[in-house]
Amino acid sequence: MGVSLNDIGLDRRSVLGLLAGAAVPSGLAAQFGGGGNDVETIGLNRIGRYATGEALGGAEIVAFHAAGNRLFVVNSGAGQVEVLDLSDPSNPVQDAVLEASDVIARQDVAMQAVGGTNSVDVDGNLVAAAIEADPATADGAIAFYDASSLEFVDAVPVGPLPDKVSFSPDGNYVVVANEGEPGASTDPAGSVSVVDITNGVSNAVVRTATFGEFDGQEDTLREEGIHLVSPGDGDAVASAVIEPEFVAVTPDSQRAFVSLQENNAIATVDLAEGTVTGVHGLGFKDFSLPGNELDTSDADGISLQNWPLHGMYQPDAIDAYEVGGETYLVTANEGDAKDFEVSVLGDLDLDPDAFDLSENPYVDSVEELTRPEHLGNLEVNEAAMAEFADENGDGSYEAIYAIGGRSFTVWEVSEDGLDPVFDSGRDFEKTFAERRPAGHQNVVESGPETESAELGTVGDRTFAFVGQEVGSAIFAYDVTRPENAEYVEMAVNRDYSVTEDDLEAAAEEDPEGDNPARAGDFAPEGVHFVPAAESPVQNPLLCVGYELSGTVGVFEITPVTGN
Numbered sequence: 001m002g003v004s005l006n007d008i009g010l011d012r013r014s015v016l017g018l019l020a021g022a023a024v025p026s027g028l029a030a031q032f033g034g035g036g037n038d039v040e041t042i043g044l045n046r047i048g049r050y051a052t053g054e055a056l057g058g059a060e061i062v063a064f065h066a067a068g069n070r071l072f073v074v075n076s077g078a079g080q081v082e083v084l085d086l087s088d089p090s091n092p093v094q095d096a097v098l099e100a101s102d103v104i105a106r107q108d109v110a111m112q113a114v115g116g117t118n119s120v121d122v123d124g125n126l127v128a129a130a131i132e133a134d135p136a137t138a139d140g141a142i143a144f145y146d147a148s149s150l151e152f153v154d155a156v157p158v159g160p161l162p163d164k165v166s167f168s169p170d171g172n173y174v175v176v177a178n179e180g181e182p183g184a185s186t187d188p189a190g191s192v193s194v195v196d197i198t199n200g201v202s203n204a205v206v207r208t209a210t211f212g213e214f215d216g217q218e219d220t221l222r223e224e225g226i227h228l229v230s231p232g233d234g235d236a237v238a239s240a241v242i243e244p245e246f247v248a249v250t251p252d253s254q255r256a257f258v259s260l261q262e263n264n265a266i267a268t269v270d271l272a273e274g275t276v277t278g279v280h281g282l283g284f285k286d287f288s289l290p291g292n293e294l295d296t297s298d299a300d301g302i303s304l305q306n307w308p309l310h311g312m313y314q315p316d317a318i319d320a321y322e323v324g325g326e327t328y329l330v331t332a333n334e335g336d337a338k339d340f341e342v343s344v345l346g347d348l349d350l351d352p353d354a355f356d357l358s359e360n361p362y363v364d365s366v367e368e369l370t371r372p373e374h375l376g377n378l379e380v381n382e383a384a385m386a387e388f389a390d391e392n393g394d395g396s397y398e399a400i401y402a403i404g405g406r407s408f409t410v411w412e413v414s415e416d417g418l419d420p421v422f423d424s425g426r427d428f429e430k431t432f433a434e435r436r437p438a439g440h441q442n443v444v445e446s447g448p449e450t451e452s453a454e455l456g457t458v459g460d461r462t463f464a465f466v467g468q469e470v471g472s473a474i475f476a477y478d479v480t481r482p483e484n485a486e487y488v489e490m491a492v493n494r495d496y497s498v499t500e501d502d503l504e505a506a507a508e509e510d511p512e513g514d515n516p517a518r519a520g521d522f523a524p525e526g527v528h529f530v531p532a533a534e535s536p537v538q539n540p541l542l543c544v545g546y547e548l549s550g551t552v553g554v555f556e557i558t559p560v561t562g563n
Contacts, residue, residue: 039459040562044476044491044542048554050092054078055503055516058550061164061526062543063122065147066534070095071543072120072127073552074526079116081129083150086543087536089554100131100143102152109141109157119176122147123167126201128174130162137161137183142174142193144201154201158193159208164246164317168253172198173271175256177244178208190243192258192267194274207274211267214238214279222387224281224417226265227312229383231340242267242279248320250327257320257329257413261336264312266329266418280417285311285333285405291425294406295433295443299372302433302440304426305362307375308355311335312384313405317453317527321462321479327413328421328482330464332453335404335446341383345400346376348385354398377444379403404446408453408466408475410482421483424466424475431490432471438496439471448473455479456529458540458559463488465542467524474524474544474555493553494520500548522549 050073052058057077064071064086071084071092081098100114113134120129127145140162144153159178166175173194180190189210196205214221215238218228230236245261249271256269260279268278287294287309295304315331322328350366363369370376381401389399406429410422428448432440442449452467461480468475473492479485498519506514516522525547532540542555 038561039461039559041478041488041560042458042463042476043558043560044474044489044555045558046491046493046553047556048086048088048090048092049521050084050094050552050554051515051517052078052082052550052552053514053516054550055507055514056500056548056550058516058547059525059545059552060547061119062528062545062552063120063127064528064530064534064541064543065122065125065127066530067125068148069536070147071552072098072122073545074117074120074129075550076116076118077550079114081117081120084552086554089537089541089556092552092554096150098127098129098145098150100129103131103141103143103155106141106155109155110139111141111157112138115140118161118163119165121165121167121174123171126153126167126171128165128167130158130165130176131155132161135183136181137186137188140178142176142195154204156195156204156206158195158206159191160188162193163244166247166249166256168249168256168271169251170253172196172253173249175247175249175269175271177247177258179243179245181243187240189239190260192244192247192256192269192276194256194269194271196274209269209274209276211239211242211276211279213276214242221265221279221281224265225283225312225388226279226281227263227381227384227387229341229387231338246315246317248318248329250320251322257318259315259318259331261314261316261334262338264314266315266318266331278417282313282315282331282418284401285313285407285423287311287402293426293430294447295429295440296375296378297373298377298444302437304429304433308357308360308369309375309400309402311402311405312381313409314403315409316451319453319455319464321455323462323480323482329411329413329418330453330455330479331409331411332450332466333405333407333409334449334451334469335402335406337381337383337403341381342379342403343382344376345378345380346370346372348380348382349396350400351396351398375400379445402446404449406447406450408450408464408477410479410485412482422479422485424477424485424487427487428468428471428475431475432473435490436471436473436492439473439492439494441496442470452524452527452544454527454529454542456540456542456557457531458557465527465529467527467544469523469525469547472520472522472524472546474527474542491555492521494522498522503548516548516550519549521546521551521553523547
């Protein structure tokens with residue numbers, strides 16, 4: 001199943017993308033494949049595919065080693081990193097497998113048993129893999145491998161449940177978000193580890209920063225829209241409930257930005273000091289504004305409308321870039337909530353005096369608002385509603401907080417925090433509804449679940465590649481001008497008749513004989529841009545790990561000029 005006309009938007013930029021192969025012959029493309037300055041847009045064409053055979057975690061984070069034309073793929077289902085030979089991107093084949101068992105033998109790593117491998121990154125000839133312990137509430141490790149020989153080099157200890165790991169652009173630091181999710185009987189603190197490898201891995205210095213300095217400041221943090229709750233009746237303590245998720249390092253290698261997904265915030269880390277210097281709340285998306293329409297009901301057909309809702313952005317993946325000397329972040333606003341936080345809106349009480357519905361074209365009372373065909377079946381974050389929208393504590397809520405933003409956002413980094421300069425609004429849901437209605441799902445939860453995001457430069461233009469977990473599409477946007485980001489195209493290769501439940505049932509029944517790749521490419525977890533200068537085909541590549549189908553997609557990015 002390849003990308004077809006029905007899978008890609010037919011606006012001007014997308015038509016140029018579809019015609020890229022004809023508009024730019026391979027010889028000419030090789031001359032400016034990402035290095036020229038006359039690029040108007042791009043074409044995104046899947047040229048290769050690899051199947052791990054592992055469902056539900058078979059391919060997640062991916063990273064490319066240019067010197068060896070190797071793609072490192074986290075297969076969390078099998079607890080390993082698969083190494084693919086990408087010399088011929090149209091035919092990826094497994095070259096080797098990296099196991100994490102050598103980590104246990106390192107004296108400085110207090111790990112009794114190895115759990116899963118969660119993330120991988122490559123810089124120069126060095127591979128870094130984030131390894132969780134078993135149990136996951138114990139301290140994890142970063143394992144280093146030689147990217148050419150694939151030999152284990154060393155390991156260093158980090159915090160509990162290390163998630164996204166990233167090298168700094170200058171190669172001097174490795175930064176990892178230690179999520180610190182609670183276990184059955186313990187809740188370790190979330191943290192960020194900065195591994196200084198300036199003097200080599202054997203002389204690595206590890207600094208792990210927690211969020212203890214914010215304890216006692218919970219009310220101040222909430223004023224910035226930071227979500228801090230804990231199960232039970234106890235008060236939330238910032239250091240205990242903050243859970244880092246994803247890391248983006250600035251181009252100058254001085255700072256890292258770390259998404260705190262469940263908390264609706266982003267932390268700033270000083271890499272030289274290895275300390276958290278700030279936590280910035282992201283506020284809330286107003287779904288009542290034009291351009292922010294969304295589908296909220298499974299009791300009727302597809303219908304995108306404005307509603308009096310607030311969405312917590314709660315980003316998963318983030319990336320950073322610079323324009324005109326200013327730093328910008330791109331966030332994939334997936335949304336996330338713990339089980340104890342979630343309720344169905346129809347089961348809750350709303351304060352009728354808090355909602356002005358006089359100009360709403362669909363309802364004129366909160367009773368009508370909470371009908372199934374409107375908002376009644378929508379899953380909301382009741383814990384956030386109690387936190388932000390119940391001043392008198394009577395359980396009658398004055399505002400509604402949905403899970404996630406159903407979008408991606410571009411933020412400008414300022415001295416005071418983060419300022420949104422662009423949001424994709426309704427684009428993802430609208431595009432699915434119009435062009436791939438079978439992929440328009442999950443409407444009463446968090447919509448398309450915008451999961452992954454990666455930036456890449458082609459010519460003099462910067463593009464954001466944004467993955468939707470539920471709809472399983474990759475959206476490309478031109479973000480060269482952050483305030484005026486433009487949609488380019490959508491690429492999807494998915495058989496929606498095969499569901500996650502189908503894959504789970506098949507894997508339980510016959511894990512050896514199942515073929516999860518039959519679902520197409522399902523749930524893009526990790527997206528990695530390979531610039532033209534490092535690509536084996538000279539044009540840039542986009543490599544995508546699809547979590548649920550256990551597949552890897554390799555896309556060629558073809559530059560298109562305006563000539």
